[in-house]
Amino acid sequence: MACSRAPWVGSPAGVALGQGAALPQQKPSGRRRFADKVVIVTGGTSGIGRAAALMFAAEGGRVAFCGRNIDRGKQVEDEIREAGGEAIFIRADVRNEPEVKALVDKTVDRYGHLDVAFNNAGISIEKPLHQLSAAEFDDVIGTDLRGVFLAMKYQIPHMMQKGGSIVVTSSSNAIATTANRSCYSAAKRGLVGLVQAAALEYAQHGIRINTLIPGTTDTPFIRRLAGMESLPDAAWHVAIAQWAKSHVAGLQRVATPEEIAAFALMLASDDHPYTTGGQFVIDGGKTAQAG
Numbered sequence: 561m562a563c564s565r566a567p568w569v570g571s572p573a574g575v576a577l578g579q580g581a582a583l584p585q586q587k588p589s590g591r592r593r594f595a596d597k598v599v600i601v602t603g604g605t606s607g608i609g610r611a612a613a614l615m616f617a618a619e620g621g622r623v624a625f626c627g628r629n630i631d632r633g634k635q636v637e638d639e640i641r642e643a644g645g646e647a648i649f650i651r652a653d654v655r656n657e658p659e660v661k662a663l664v665d666k667t668v669d670r671y672g673h674l675d676v677a678f679n680n681a682g683i684s685i686e687k688p689l690h691q692l693s694a695a696e697f698d699d700v701i702g703t704d705l706r707g708v709f710l711a712m713k714y715q716i717p718h719m720m721q722k723g724g725s726i727v728v729t730s731s732s733n734a735i736a737t738t739a740n741r742s743c744y745s746a747a748k749r750g751l752v753g754l755v756q757a758a759a760l761e762y763a764q765h766g767i768r769i770n771t772l773i774p775g776t777t778d779t780p781f782i783r784r785l786a787g788m789e790s791l792p793d794a795a796w797h798v799a800i801a802q803w804a805k806s807h808v809a810g811l812q813r814v815a816t817p818e819e820i821a822a823f824a825l826m827l828a829s830d831d832h833p834y835t836t837g838g839q840f841v842i843d844g845g846k847t848a849q850a851g
Contacts, residue, residue: 598671604680626649777817811844812844827840
């Protein structure tokens with residue numbers, strides 16, 4: 561995936577590793593809100609999706625999750641099972657319609673029904689608009705927007721008799737963005753409209769559909785965009801912590817994947833049955849400040 565280097569690149573130079581790099585740890589809820597529920601998670605092999613798959617399983621969900629990386633998928637599947645949870649990794653690329661349909665079909669064949677979906681898979685390519693190829697633009701839109709459409713297209717029919725809950729991962733870039741993110745921002749803003757219309761279409765069937773709008777989160781996704789995958793972990797955490805102090809108004813830190821996943825579980829649960837068609841921002845105050 562082609563991308564530009566993020567603005568914090570180079571910031572670790574000469575910096576002593578120390579205070580300010582550690583993020584708070586999200587504690588497991590200890591609840592069983594998804595006992596006997598069947599859950600699909602797309603983009604579940606790393607970052608927010610991985611954290612959500614682990615949390616859904618820890619709360620009793622039977623989790624089917626997908627991604628493109630088989631090795632990472634098997635690792636997450638093993639981790640869930642070793643912790644006493646139930647999960648299956650199904651290799652699928654959300655850009656590929658037959659694979660998305662197969663993901664849903666295999667989930668229902670294995671577990672009998674579908675109650676919850678967390679449609680989270682996404683990518684970004686960061687360049688000035690005129691430097692983007694049509695293929696790159698299509699790749700981002702095809703993954704981030706069309707991929708969610710395909711997932712919902714095949715998930716919703718399995719929820720229409722008994723209801724269900726769908727949560728879609730958008731981004732704070734749907735509200736306030738920066739240079740070099742034209743295709744990513746277009747896709748993420750498009751998800752808001754997709755969810756709003758779908759929420760109205762399926763409310764009568766007892767299906768709630770909401771948009772999760774996270775801010776910058778410490779995931780492999782942003783580390784790749786920064787071009788800092790080879791940087792030692794400790795140096796990376798200091799770099800992103802420094803960046804957040806000047807770029808995240810409010811809490812002045814990035815989120816952990818577990819913090820975002822915990823919010824997704826709340827939206828997906830039965831705790832708030834009056835929520836549908838909403839956009840729920842969890843960005844530490846990033847978009848609250850006027851530009």
